[in-house]
Amino acid sequence: MLFNSLTFVVFYVVATTLYWSLRRWELRKNLLVVASYIFYGAWNPPFAALLFTTTAMDFWLGRKIGKAHARRAKKRWLVASVCMNLSMLGFFKYGNFLLQNFQWLLARIGIIYQPPHLDILLPVGISFYTFHSLSYTLDIYRGVLQPTRSLRDFILAVSFFPQLVAGPIVRAGDFLPQLQHPPRLKTNQFLWGLALMTLGLFEKIVLADTLLSGPADRVFDYAGPLVATDSWAGVLAFAGQIFFDFAGYSITAIGAALTLGFHLKDNFRFPYAAIGFSDFWRRWHISLSTFLRDYLYIPLGGNQVPPFRAALNLVIVMFLGGLWHGAAWTFVVWGLLHGSYLVIERVFRIFFEKKAWAGMLPVRLLAGFATYGAVCIAWVFFRASDFTIASRMLSGMFGGHPTGDMILTTRELLQIGIVTATVISLHWTMRDDSFETTVMRLPAWAITVIGAFMAFAIIFTQGTSNAFIYFQF
Amino acid sequence: MPSFISNFKQRLRLPRMFFRRPSRQEQIHGGPPLEFKRPIPTAPWRGIAVVVTIVVIVATAAWELHARWLGYAPTLNENEDLWTITRRKVEPESIVIIGDSRAWFDVDLDEFQKGLGKRPIQLAAPGSTTFPVLDDLAKDQSFHGTIICSFVPMLFLAPPGSPPMERAEKNVKRSHNQTPAQHASEYLGMWLEEQLAFLKPDDLSLEGFLNQLPIPNRPGAQVPPTFPPYFQTEDRERRARMWEKCAEPGSELAKRIQQIWIPLFTPPPPPSYIPKDVFMAEIKEGIEKRFADVTAAVEKIRARGGKIVFVRFPNSGGLKELEDKITPRQQTWDPLLQMTHAPGIYYSDFPELSGFNCPEWSHLTAGDSVKFSKRLVPHLRHALKMPATP
Numbered sequence: 001m002l003f004n005s006l007t008f009v010v011f012y013v014v015a016t017t018l019y020w021s022l023r024r025w026e027l028r029k030n031l032l033v034v035a036s037y038i039f040y041g042a043w044n045p046p047f048a049a050l051l052f053t054t055t056a057m058d059f060w061l062g063r064k065i066g067k068a069h070a071r072r073a074k075k076r077w078l079v080a081s082v083c084m085n086l087s088m089l090g091f092f093k094y095g096n097f098l099l100q101n102f103q104w105l106l107a108r109i110g111i112i113y114q115p116p117h118l119d120i121l122l123p124v125g126i127s128f129y130t131f132h133s134l135s136y137t138l139d140i141y142r143g144v145l146q147p148t149r150s151l152r153d154f155i156l157a158v159s160f161f162p163q164l165v166a167g168p169i170v171r172a173g174d175f176l177p178q179l180q181h182p183p184r185l186k187t188n189q190f191l192w193g194l195a196l197m198t199l200g201l202f203e204k205i206v207l208a209d210t211l212l213s214g215p216a217d218r219v220f221d222y223a224g225p226l227v228a229t230d231s232w233a234g235v236l237a238f239a240g241q242i243f244f245d246f247a248g249y250s251i252t253a254i255g256a257a258l259t260l261g262f263h264l265k266d267n268f269r270f271p272y273a274a275i276g277f278s279d280f281w282r283r284w285h286i287s288l289s290t291f292l293r294d295y296l297y298i299p300l301g302g303n304q305v306p307p308f309r310a311a312l313n314l315v316i317v318m319f320l321g322g323l324w325h326g327a328a329w330t331f332v333v334w335g336l337l338h339g340s341y342l343v344i345e346r347v348f349r350i351f352f353e354k355k356a357w358a359g360m361l362p363v364r365l366l367a368g369f370a371t372y373g374a375v376c377i378a379w380v381f382f383r384a385s386d387f388t389i390a391s392r393m394l395s396g397m398f399g400g401h402p403t404g405d406m407i408l409t410t411r412e413l414l415q416i417g418i419v420t421a422t423v424i425s426l427h428w429t430m431r432d433d434s435f436e437t438t439v440m441r442l443p444a445w446a447i448t449v450i451g452a453f454m455a456f457a458i459i460f461t462q463g464t465s466n467a468f469i470y471f472q473f
Numbered sequence: 474m475p476s477f478i479s480n481f482k483q484r485l486r487l488p489r490m491f492f493r494r495p496s497r498q499e500q501i502h503g504g505p506p507l508e509f510k511r512p513i514p515t516a517p518w519r520g521i522a523v524v525v526t527i528v529v530i531v532a533t534a535a536w537e538l539h540a541r542w543l544g545y546a547p548t549l550n551e552n553e554d555l556w557t558i559t560r561r562k563v564e565p566e567s568i569v570i571i572g573d574s575r576a577w578f579d580v581d582l583d584e585f586q587k588g589l590g591k592r593p594i595q596l597a598a599p600g601s602t603t604f605p606v607l608d609d610l611a612k613d614q615s616f617h618g619t620i621i622c623s624f625v626p627m628l629f630l631a632p633p634g635s636p637p638m639e640r641a642e643k644n645v646k647r648s649h650n651q652t653p654a655q656h657a658s659e660y661l662g663m664w665l666e667e668q669l670a671f672l673k674p675d676d677l678s679l680e681g682f683l684n685q686l687p688i689p690n691r692p693g694a695q696v697p698p699t700f701p702p703y704f705q706t707e708d709r710e711r712r713a714r715m716w717e718k719c720a721e722p723g724s725e726l727a728k729r730i731q732q733i734w735i736p737l738f739t740p741p742p743p744p745s746y747i748p749k750d751v752f753m754a755e756i757k758e759g760i761e762k763r764f765a766d767v768t769a770a771v772e773k774i775r776a777r778g779g780k781i782v783f784v785r786f787p788n789s790g791g792l793k794e795l796e797d798k799i800t801p802r803q804q805t806w807d808p809l810l811q812m813t814h815a816p817g818i819y820y821s822d823f824p825e826l827s828g829f830n831c832p833e834w835s836h837l838t839a840g841d842s843v844k845f846s847k848r849l850v851p852h853l854r855h856a857l858k859m860p861a862t863p
Contacts, residue, residue: 001654006661008654042654174509191518210680218697224746254511263511405745406694411686440514448521452528459533462678 001042003197003252004205004463011039012256015161019260025182032156032260039161040124047123050088055158057084058133059151065140066147074141081137085130092122097327125165127324131291132158136172138295145173153179162256166249168267168287175262183261195451196255202454203248205463211419212241215412220383220393225404231396233408237416238383239376240423243272246285269434272375273427275367277341280375288324292317311346315339325382330390334381341374372424533671540671544718548706549666550674551713553647554659556598559711560648565615567594571606572623573637574599575786577713578705578836580621581846588850589619589859595711597623600700601641602631604767609645611770617777619857624783624809624817626800627738632759663709676703698737701730704833714839720832730833734792740799764812771813782856783809783817787826787845792834816856823852 001008015035022028041048061081068074090098099115106113136154139145148154157175158164219226219234226234250267257264267287274280281289300313315336322335352358377394384390396404408416430438439447549555563569568591570576576597586592596606603622610616631637647655671677681702690696704719704726719726743752771781785806788796802819810817820826825848829841837845854860 005654005658006665007658010657010661042657043652045653186513188518189513191522192513194522195518206679224744258511263509265509406691407696409688409694409696410690411683411688414688415683434512436512436514440516442516444517444521447516448524448528451521451525452532455525455529456532457679459529460536460679462672462674 001039003249003256004201004209007042011035011042016259020185028182029152029156029179032160033152036156036159036161036164040159040164043124050123051129051159052155054085054088054130054133055155056151057081058137058158059148059154062137062140062147062154065137078137078141082134085134089126089130092126094323094327128167128169129158129164131169131288132163132172135169135291135295139171139173145176148172148176150179160257160262162253162260162262163264166246166253167285168250168253168264169291170264170287171291174265178262185261189261190259193255193258193260195447196258197252198255198451198454198458200248200250200252200255201458203244203251206454206457206461207419208241208244208248209463210461211415212237212244215408215416216241216383218407220385220389222405222407225392225401226396227401227404227406228397228399229413230404230406230408231393231401233413233416235376235380235383235393235397236420239272239372239379240416240419242379242382243268243423266434270427270431272372272424273368273431274371274375275364276371277338277345277374280371281338281342288321292321296320307346311343314342314346318342328385330381330384330387333387333390334378337378337381341378368428536677537669537671540673540677544716545670545673545677545703546706547667547670547672549663549708550672551599551707551711552659553644554651554655555663555707555709555711556596556644557648557651558656558659559594559596560644562594563596563610563613563616563618565617567591567616567618568621569594569610569618570597570621570623571610572597572603572784573601573625573628574713575625575788575836576621576623576784577711578715579786579842579845580712581843582710582712584843584846584850585853588847589853593621598640598644599713600637601628601644602635602637603629603641604763604770605638605641605645607767607770609648611773614777616774617779619779620774620781621853622781622783624785624806626796626805627740629809630760630763630800630805632756673703675700695741699733700737701733701833702726704730705836714842715832715836720838720840722832724832727832730835731791734833734835735795738792738795738799764808767809768812771815780857781813781815782853783813783815784849784853785817785819785821787820787829787831787837788835789829789831790834792831818849818852818856826852 001011015031019028019031019035022031037048037052040051058081061077061084064077065074065081068077103113103115136145136157140147148157153176154172156179157170157172160170160175163170216234216237219230220238247268254264254266265287267285269283269286271280271283274283297313297317300316301309302313303310305313316339318335318339319332320335322331322333322338325331325334357363377397380393380397381390384393395401442450568585568589570580570585570593574597577595577599580593580595580597582593582595598606603624607620607622610620628637666672673681675681684699704716705713706716707713716726718724719730721727743749747755774781783806806817806819809815818826820829826845829837829845831837
C-alpha cells in the first residue's frame with residue numbers, strides 16, 4: 001500500500017481511529033500487527049508469509065543468543081541469523097545478478113553457459129525489513145539489548161507499517177522499549193504528526209512526482225547525446241526527485257508513527273547543505289549510514305586503525321552500501337565513488353582543516369557547492385540503468401556534446417532551476433538547526449498558510465500513486 | 474579463541490564484530506535503548522488545524538465550482554487500473570474491442586449487444602498500440618472469443634519504446650501485476666471521480682496548469698508534442714463519449730484539438746544520432762516485424778477457434794488527408810489483411826458508413842457513434858460469418 005494512495009487514506013483513518021479507541025494496550029498492539037500485515041499484504045499477500053518467517057526466525061535466534069552462556073555458542077547463533085537474513089536478501093535481490101556475473105566470468109575463460117533466468121519477484125522493502133530484523137540479533141549478541149519475550153512485540157517492531165517498506169531503518173533496540181508502556185493520545189503530538197505527513201506527501205506528490213520526475217526520466221531515457229544544459233538539468237532534477245521522494249516517505253512515516261504515539265528518528269537532515277562527504281552521510285539516509293557505521297565500519301576497525309586501513313574500510317563500507325541499493329554494477333560504482341570522496345576528504349582534512357581560512361564563510365560555501373556537485377555526479381551512476389547511459393550523461397554534462405539535442409522545455413528548465421535553488425537555500429538556512437526549531441521560529445499564521453498551501457497543492461496535483469523510488473531497494 | 478573460529482576468521486577476514494565484545498563506542502551507538510522523544514514544536518496546533526481544514530475545504534469547493542462553471546462534469550478518468558478491471562471481465566467466448574481511441578469513442582456497446590447478441594468488452598485505449606493487447610489475448614489459452622480490432626496505422630505500427638506502445642504495455646502489465654491495494658484504490662477513485670468534476674489530471678491539475686503556461690521554447694528544442702485536453706466522458710464499462718462542448722458545430726475546443734492532431738500524426742524527423750538511411754531501414758524492419766507478430770497472434774487465436782475482424786473507423790478533414798498521405802491504405806491496411814487473412818471493414822468502402830463528420834477530425838460524437846455502430850453491425854456479422862440477423 002502506498003502512502004500516496006486512496007487506499008492508504010482509508011486504511012490509515014480506520015487503523016488510527018480503532019487504535020485510539022481501544023483501551024487495552026495489548027489489544028492496540030495486536031491491532032497494529034494486523035494492520036501492518038494488511039498494509040504489507042496489500043502488495044502481494046504471499047510475501048507477508050516471508051516477512052513473518054524472517055521475523056519468527058530472528059525472534060527464535062535472538063532468544064538462543066540471549067540464553068547461550070558460552071561466547072562460542074552465541075557466535076554460532078548470530079552467524080545463523082546473519083546467514084539466514086543475508087541469504088534471503090541474496091536470493092530475492094541478487095539471484096539473477098549473481099548468475100549473470102557468473103555467466104560473464106565463465107565467458108571470459110571461454111566457457112559458454114546460459115543460466116536460467118530466475119523469475120524472482122522482489123518482495124517490497126526486503127532490504128529494509130531485513131535490516132530491522134537483523135539489528136535485533138546483532139544487538140543481543142553485542143550485549144546491548146535483551147531479547148524480548150513477546151513474539152508479538154518483535155513482529156510489531158519489524159513490521160510496524162509506517163517504516164516497514166522504505167525506512168527509516170528502525171532498530172529493534174530503538175522500537176521495542178516503546179512497546180513497554182502505552183502512549184497517551186496528545187493532541188499537539190497527533191497534529192504535528194499530521195503536519196509531518198502533509199509535508200511528506202507534498203514532497204512526494206508535488207515536488208518529486210509532478211515537478212521533477214518527468215524531466216529526469218526523459219533525460220536519462222533519451223538515447224542520444226544531449227547538450228550540457230539538458231544533461232545538467234536532468235541530473236539536478238533527479239537529485240531533487242530522489243531527495244523529495246525518499247525524504248518525503250521518511251517524513252510521512254515519522255508523522256504517521258507519531259500520530260500513533262511512536263517516536264522514530266530523523267532520516268534526513270538538510271543533506272544538500274552538507275560541507276564535505278562525511279557531513280553528507282550524517283545528513284542523508286541517516287538510519288542506513290549509522291547502521292553501516294555501527295555494524296560494519298566500526299567492527300572493521302573504524303578510525304582506530306592505520307590511515308590506509310581506515311580508508312580501505314570506508315571504501316568497503318560504501319561498496320556494500322552501494323550494493324545494498326540494488327543488484328547492478330552502477331550502484332556499486334555509486335558506492336565506490338562516495339567511498340573515494342570520503343577518502344579524498346580525509347586527505348584534505350589532514351592538510352587544510354586547521355587553517356584559519358578553512359572556517360570562512362566563502363570557503364564553507366564553496367566546499368558545500370563542491371560537495372553538492374560531486375554528489376550530483378555520483379547520482380548519474382545511481383539513476384543510469386547502464387554505463388553507456390552514465391558515460392553519455394557525464395560527457396554531456398562536461399561539454400562533450402556541444403551540438404547535442406535539446407529535449408527539455410523552457411518551462412521544465414525553469415521548474416528544475418527554481419526547485420533546486422529553493423531546496424539548496426532552505427537546506428543552507430536550516431543546516432545547523434532541527435526542522436522542529438525552524439517551525440517553532442515561524443509565527444502561527446505562517447505555519448497555517450504553509451500547511452494550507454501544501455494540503456491544497458496535494459489535492460490540486462491529483463497525483464497518480466507513483467511508487468516511491470526506494471521501494472525497489 | 475576456538476580453533477575453527479580463528480581459522481575461519483583468518484581465512485575470510487570477516488568483520489571482527491562477530492568475534493569480540495563491542496567497544497564502549499559501539500555500545501553508545503548501537504543502543505542501550507535510547508529514551509528518544511521527538512520534539513513537538515510549540516505552536517497553537519489546534520487552531521492551526523482548524524483554520525487549515527477550513528481553508529482547504531473552501532479552496533477545494535471553490536475549485537470544484539470553477540471546474541463546473543467551465544463546463545466540466547464528474548466522469549471517470551482513463552487509467553491502467555480501470556483497464557485492468559475491464560480486462561478481468563473477459564471470458565473465454567467474449568466479444569472484445571481492442572485498439573485505439575477511435576474504437577473507444579465510436580463504438581456503442583448497447584448497439585453492439587443488440588446486433589451481436591452479446592455485450593462486448595471495451596479494451597480499446599486512447600493513444601495506444603493494439604499489438605500488446607492482441608498478443609496478451611493470444612497468450613491467454615482460455616480465450617477463443619471474437620476480437621474487433623481498430624486500425625489506425627500510425628498507432629498500430631508504432632515502434633517498441635514509443636509512447637503508444639508503452640501505454641498499451643502498461644495496461645497489460647498492470648492487468649497481470651495489479652496489487653490488491655491498487656484494485657481497492659481504483660474503486661475508491663472511481664467513486665470520487667463520479668462525484669467531483671475537478672478530478673481531471675490532464676486539465677485541472679498542477680501539471681495541466683503548468684503545461685498551459687505560454688513560455689516559448691528554445692529554437693531547435695525537440696520538445697514532446699502537446700496532447701489534447703479533456704474532451705470525453707467515460708463510464709465504468711470504459712465507454713467513451715465525446716464531450717458536448719467539443720461536439721458542438723464550430724466548437725473552439727474541436728478546432729484546438731484538430732491542430733493538436735496534426736503534429737501528433739506527423740512522423741517525427743529521424744533522431745540526430747542515427748543516420749537517416751539506417752533509421753529508415755529500422756522503421757521498415759519494425760513495420761514488417763509488427764505485421765509478422767500480429768499475424769502470429771491472429772493465427773494463435775484462430776487455432777483455438779477465435780475470430781478477429783479489423784475495422785478502419787472514420788476520420789475526416791485535415792487529419793484524413795494527412796493519414797491518407799503518410800500511411801496510404803495500399804501500404805498499411807491491404808498488407809495487414811493479406812498477411813493475417815482476416816476480414817476487414819474500411820469505413821469508406823461502404824456508403825452507409827461514410828459521410829460521418831468527426832468534429833475534431835478523429836472521433837465521432839456520442840450521437841453519431843450510436844448511428845455508426847448500428848450501421849456497422851451487419852458488416853461485422855457478415856465478416857464474422859454470423860447469420861444475417863441475430
